[in-house]
Amino acid sequence: MQRTALLLLALLASAFSYAQPADVTPIECGNCARWNTPQQPFRLFGNSYYIGTRGLSAVLIDTGAGLIVLDGALPQSAPRIAENIRTLGFELEDVRWVLNSHAHFDHAGGIAALARLSGARVGASTRGAEALRLGTVTADDPQAGYGAGNAFPALEPVTVIVDGGTLTLGNTRIRAHYTPGHTPGSTTWSWQSCEGERCVAMVYADSLNAVAAPGFRFSDSPTRVKQFRASIARVARLHCDIMVPVHPEFGELFARLEQGSDTLRFVDPNACRRYAAAARKRLQQTIADETDSAHVLRAK
Numbered sequence: 001m002q003r004t005a006l007l008l009l010a011l012l013a014s015a016f017s018y019a020q021p022a023d024v025t026p027i028e029c030g031n032c033a034r035w036n037t038p039q040q041p042f043r044l045f046g047n048s049y050y051i052g053t054r055g056l057s058a059v060l061i062d063t064g065a066g067l068i069v070l071d072g073a074l075p076q077s078a079p080r081i082a083e084n085i086r087t088l089g090f091e092l093e094d095v096r097w098v099l100n101s102h103a104h105f106d107h108a109g110g111i112a113a114l115a116r117l118s119g120a121r122v123g124a125s126t127r128g129a130e131a132l133r134l135g136t137v138t139a140d141d142p143q144a145g146y147g148a149g150n151a152f153p154a155l156e157p158v159t160v161i162v163d164g165g166t167l168t169l170g171n172t173r174i175r176a177h178y179t180p181g182h183t184p185g186s187t188t189w190s191w192q193s194c195e196g197e198r199c200v201a202m203v204y205a206d207s208l209n210a211v212a213a214p215g216f217r218f219s220d221s222p223t224r225v226k227q228f229r230a231s232i233a234r235v236a237r238l239h240c241d242i243m244v245p246v247h248p249e250f251g252e253l254f255a256r257l258e259q260g261s262d263t264l265r266f267v268d269p270n271a272c273r274r275y276a277a278a279a280r281k282r283l284q285q286t287i288a289d290e291t292d293s294a295h296v297l298r299a300k
């Protein structure tokens with residue numbers, strides 16, 4: 001009897017140790033498999049590295065007094081990001097902060113697992129923190145209409161980094177620039193990275209894409225459109241030598257990676273301006289389409 005009980009206990013213990021933690025349970029979506037394609041990590045410049053997957057960005061900053069990670073991609077990306085951190089020779093336990101661009105499942109989904117694995121604190125904008133604690137978007141998010149499809153592992157606690165505020169760790173001071181539009185809490189982050197005497201302005205650019213769930217129209221709120229345009233203008237004005245967009249496909253990251261080992265290959269002082277110009281055009285088009293469909297509706 002005792003042996004059977006022991007055997008049962010052992011079986012139970014092994015079942016638990018192999019059980020997948022809930023915070024890495026994969027989210028299924030049309031783009032998720034493509035987004036989660038593995039990517040070898042690489043140095044962007046100085047103390048800053050790309051550690052994301054092929055389709056979703058994540059950045060590591062080695063401050064000399066601990067690591068900062070930007071974004072966690074999908075829940076199923078977290079083990080890949082953790083592996084990329086180790087591949088670069090860093091310890092997961094040295095991650096002090098995980099900061100978020102915006103609270104959608106494809107950028108915030110992996111943060112709970114990364115925070116659990118590393119013991120790091122989580123930081124976000126005021127409205128971003130609100131959504132991270134909920135584990136879904138806030139009601140005023142343009143994609144709120146997707147309902148349950150917006151869910152991701154909820155986070156608690158989340159530290160708010162105010163607009164224009166900075167977080168200092170070791171040799172790095174990273175600044176939060178609130179860029180609402182794609183979500184109410186969207187945040188672009190900037191910091192300086194140096195190699196010897198040479199320092200460059202790094203920008204982790206949040207999405208500026210006007211994307212809405214059915215039923216939502218940006219043009220219904222002139223205040224929101226004005227705010228969105230101000231965010232786009234703000235990104236265009238940033239001191240920006242190397243830009244990493246939250247979706248690498250929105251920039252030239254991988255094309256430049258192919259260009260060899262020149263440490264300056266990611267430097268592109270026009271990247272933020274080009275990124276903003278494309279976003280301005282897209283927002284304009286979205287508003288024009290909304291107006292067109294409104295005319296059609298009224299004509300019916």
Ligand SMILES: [Zn+2]
Nearest residue numbers: 102104182207
């Ligand atoms: Zn998004």
